Amino acid sequence: MNTKSASSVKVIVASVVIIAAVLYLAISGARDSKATSYYCTIGELQGMGKKAYSRNLRVAGNVKPGSIHRMGTHASFVLLELGKELPVNYDGAEPPPDTFKDDAQALAMGHLGRDGTFQANQLQAKCASKYAPAKPGDKPAGSPVTGTTATLVVPAK
Incomplete structure (x- = not known):
């Protein structure tokens, strides 16, 4: 060679x-x-047409007060966003998180069913009031364990 x-x-x-x-x-x-999964708003989801049925989606909104119905690891509820509503059925391996309550911000992951109900297999939530900034004049929240507050002292230079 x-x-x-x-x-x-x-x-x-x-x-x-x-x-x-x-x-x-x-x-x-x-x-x-x-x-x-593709992130979209409730309005975008409702405007996707038939494409919405074949995609893995993530949809966020606030939980409509009084709409939560729990049964074990299953929950059904309604998400609200800018005046639009989306019914959601969550059926995951774990129950909804503790922060999943009325008016909580929630992120549902799954797909849209042909009946217009979002079928979620994952759910994340945070309580809006828990993370809201303190109002002027409010006392700082105490430690959940001791009930005391901490003060940060910065030495002068």
């Missing part, structure tokens, strides 16, 4: 390895994209 044909073989082998790696990445990326 001469040096010209040996270097040609090396170039061909390297090209095949690069092409195989690119194909592998493209195929695995396409497969993983099916598992990713």
